[in-house]
Amino acid sequence: MDKDASTRQTRQTVTQLRNTLFGLGQEPERGIPISSVHTLGSPIALFSLLSVTGDSTHDLTKDLRAMLQTLYHQRGKKALPWYNYLHPGDPIAYPLQGLMPRLMGNAQLYVHLRDVITEHRGLPITWGRLPLLWGGDAHSGYWKSSTVVKTLAEVLR
Numbered sequence: 001m002d003k004d005a006s007t008r009q010t011r012q013t014v015t016q017l018r019n020t021l022f023g024l025g026q027e028p029e030r031g032i033p034i035s036s037v038h039t040l041g042s043p044i045a046l047f048s049l050l051s052v053t054g055d056s057t058h059d060l061t062k063d064l065r066a067m068l069q070t071l072y073h074q075r076g077k078k079a080l081p082w083y084n085y086l087h088p089g090d091p092i093a094y095p096l097q098g099l100m101p102r103l104m105g106n107a108q109l110y111v112h113l114r115d116v117i118t119e120h121r122g123l124p125i126t127w128g129r130l131p132l133l134w135g136g137d138a139h140s141g142y143w144k145s146s147t148v149v150k151t152l153a154e155v156l157r
Contacts, residue, residue: 018063033074036155037082037111040142044103045094068110079112081155085148087118089138118145 086093
């Protein structure tokens with residue numbers, strides 16, 4: 001299989017998955033609605049930089065906005081809770097509260113976004129300039145974080 005055929009097949013599979021799980025596509029009301037979003041060390045801020053020079057294969061703005069609008073209306077015009085967990089030593093994690101309005105315009109109407117810091121260790125947090133004090137466990141440590149577990153449990157109640 002050549003590279004273009006493989007890319008088309010992958011995109012078709014992703015589209016089918018999105019239609020099934022998130023209600024995007026021709027019949028958005030038929031997808032399985034979600035009740036909250038949880039991102040762990042999200043690279044959305046990095047992906048936003050990829051589209052500075054034009055279209056990007058990682059540009060999620062249009063599809064994400066459509067999904068959030070659909071869920072907003074399915075939920076009776078209630079904003080969807082979105083928890084973005086960040087470890088200060090994670091090189092790809094970045095706060096989304098300030099970024100999402102620039103990426104999504106009026107998306108803040110559809111989501112209630114909260115950036116949740118998973119570790120403090122008594123040091124001041126300066127995103128983008130913090131040395132990787134916690135090494136490689138920062139990005140992979142979200143699943144072991146008591147903050148993540150506690151917040152997820154509260155949301156699922």
